[in-house]
Amino acid sequence: SQTIHQWPATLVQPVGSPLSLECTVEGTSNPNLYWYRQAAGRGLQLLFYSVGIGQISSEVPQNLSASRPQDRQFILSSKKLLLSDSGFYLCAWRPSGRYNEQFFGPGTRLTVL
Amino acid sequence: SQQGEEDPQALSIQEGENATMNCSYKTSINNLQWYRQNSGRGLVHLILIRSNEREKHSGRLRVTLDTSKKSSSLLITASRAADTASYFCATDASNEKLTFGTGTRLTIIP
Numbered sequence: 001s002q003t004i005h006q007w008p009a010t011l012v013q014p015v016g017s018p019l020s021l022e023c024t025v026e027g028t029s030n031p032n033l034y035w036y037r038q039a040a041g042r043g044l045q046l047l048f049y050s051v052g053i054g055q056i057s058s059e060v061p062q063n064l065s066a067s068r069p070q071d072r073q074f075i076l077s078s079k080k081l082l083l084s085d086s087g088f089y090l091c092a093w094r095p096s097g098r099y100n101e102q103f104f105g106p107g108t109r110l111t112v113l
Numbered sequence: 114s115q116q117g118e119e120d121p122q123a124l125s126i127q128e129g130e131n132a133t134m135n136c137s138y139k140t141s142i143n144n145l146q147w148y149r150q151n152s153g154r155g156l157v158h159l160i161l162i163r164s165n166e167r168e169k170h171s172g173r174l175r176v177t178l179d180t181s182k183k184s185s186s187l188l189i190t191a192s193r194a195a196d197t198a199s200y201f202c203a204t205d206a207s208n209e210k211l212t213f214g215t216g217t218r219l220t221i222i223p
Contacts, residue, residue: 032209043201043215044156051209090155098208099144099163104155 002027006091006105013112019064019078021108023091026072031093033074034102035066038088050074051096086112118214119202125220132189134217136202137182143205145178147187150199150216159187159200192221 003026013019025031032051036044046059048066056066063082067075074091091105120135136145144163148156162169162178162185169176175188189196199218203211 034210036213041218044213046210046212049210057210088153092156094211099161099205101146101158101161102148102156102203102211104157106155107153109153 002093002103004091004093004103004105006108008108009106010109011111013081013110015083015112016080019076019081019085019110021076021089021091021110023074023076023105024072025093028093028095029071030096031072032096033068034092034094035074035076036090036092038090038107040088044090048076081112083112086110119200119217121217122215123218123220125222126192128192128194128221128223130192132192132196132219132221134187134200134202134219136185136187136214138185138202138204138212138214139183140204140206142180143208145176145185146203146205146211147174147176147185148201148203148213150201152198156201189219194221194223197221 006023034049035047037047038044049057050068053068064078089108092102094100094102118137126132144161146161147159149159150156160171160174160176162176173190178185197220199216201216202214205211
């Protein structure tokens with residue numbers, strides 16, 4: 001069966017520090033991968049998605065970047081965090097093709113102070 | 114931008130009652146999906162309805178889709194305290210990505 005791992009679960013970082021959040025998927029190949037951010041009590045904002053190794057689509061201009069160095073690995077990064085980067089970050093994967101659901105990781109709560 | 118907008122934003126009902134949530138969207142879609150999120154957790158897929166379907170059932174869940182009105186509804190029958198969560202609709206227009214709505218926060222009062 002497929003599983004998705006996301007770490008760390010919580011993170012407190014000072015403004016201006018770098019960020020690296022990692023997401024890995026097991027039990028599937030060539031998944032579509034996604035990074036979302038969720039503000040408190042709000043909906044999900046799609047940040048990046050990838051349909052293959054090295055292929056990254058950015059949905060909103062921001063202080064973050066994403067990379068997919070391996071088929072089942074998706075990394076969210078920042079060189080210098082801003083206060084506005086605080087939020088709940090969710091990684092998800094989806095089989096390629098039509099009529100497929102997404103499977104979400106447990107999320108990372110990021111607080112930038 | 115958010116494609117889907119859920120209505121109401123928050124809903125509180127007594128245990129045993131039915132809960133209905135609505136979702137409106139703006140563009141043509143291939144399918145629409147509903148997800149559930151417990152506080153501080155990831156989302157869990159509930160049900161998917163294709164654009165050529167009008168109604169779908171899964172256990173206590175009933176989803177309808179009206180593509181002419183660009184709207185969908187999620188009905189949870191005989192609600193339980195464990196149904197307390199946020200519910201999101203998500204539209205799929207491209208087969209690559211989903212666009213999520215703003216969510217309905219459902220509270221079931223025991």
